[in-house]
Amino acid sequence: MTSNSDQPKPVKARSRSSIGAVRSPQSTEAILEAAAAILEERGYQAFTMDALVERAGSSKPTIYRWWKNKSALLRDVYERTALTFVTQPNTGDLENDLIVHLRSLWNWWRTSSAGETLRSLIAEIQHEPKTLEEFRKEFLPRRERTLRKIFARAVEAGDIHDGPAVDSAVSMLTGMSWLHLVTANLENLDYIDSAVAIVVKGLRSG
Template sequence: MAEDADRARKSIGARRNPDSADAILDAAEAVLVESGYSSFSIEAVARRARAGKPTIYRWWPSKAALLFDVYQRLKRVENPDTGNLEDDLVGFLKNLFSHWHETSSGSVFRSLIAEAQSDATVAAVLVEYTKGRHAHTGQMIERAKARGEVAADVDSTLVADLVASFAWTHLLTNRLNEDEATLRRAVGYVLKGIAADDAGSVDAAAVRRRRRRIIG
């Protein structure tokens, strides 16, 4: 009987209490804003939230796991639904770049990506986070499929990965102030490809110009 009761207590403890979880996330966000990524620690969060470290580690097995939850809390980037995939993706990138640039979330995510290069635990959390985000971004491609704008056999997650790669490169190199024309050109390359109209041939306009010079 005592064993059963102990198992029950452990089971209840492993489940997140929404109020306590919110208090810990509030504290983590506050510590992050006040102290920055480099000084962020579970100890500081526990003090701020008046929670035990074992509780935090039971719900978030690592500092990275907690920080990714904080990052997702900070991240408020809508996926536009304009009825046109190019406009949706350009709008999404504009929203994302503005959010990264105007809030602390950009520096947090940049730090997490950097740490993932040398910490297998952070890398694993980043992989899981990326799967979820790409599925979310892929919804724009799925809507375009339903409209007949995109071929049915297109891999939505792979397209989302290409878009994310462009975004992450700009985040990591601190180029978040790209104008809309550049974003639209990048999206155009993803959606329309970069092959010449007649693959393997030279540019048709250049051919016409040479012909005019020869005839003239």
């Protein structure tokens, strides 16, 4: 007869959030989805880690193990959602591609929680040197990638010349867009067309 102590013990199922330092894709997706839903439903000012824990079915230790602070988490939410709503056109027409991309970006900022979230993040990190440096050196260059790809295709096609002027053009269009973002002045999409036309004309003439 086998004693109870010899019987195999049932294995306790591990929760999605109990996998240690390695991120679970399912848990990551659940947390980012929950954060995005809270932002859309309640807005940035009502976003709290407690609300996120309840919505995602996760825990604060897990969240802070994977994202060192709220800013890092919300930057990931922003970039994940941008993949769906920000257009990355490739029509072969430099001016048109720039306009389509920037119009989709402004529209997304204006009609969703993305604009408010990014404005609030920018404001909050002004007195956090390390976070601000990370934002400037890592997040911002990633947000410029589509513009740079559009310009790179135009260089490859012989439409414009490569060089410092292209970097300046990226900075001009990014700066123009972010100025309108932080001042919540995103209604006049025709402004994009005028700015792009000026930049492209300058690149071609150079």
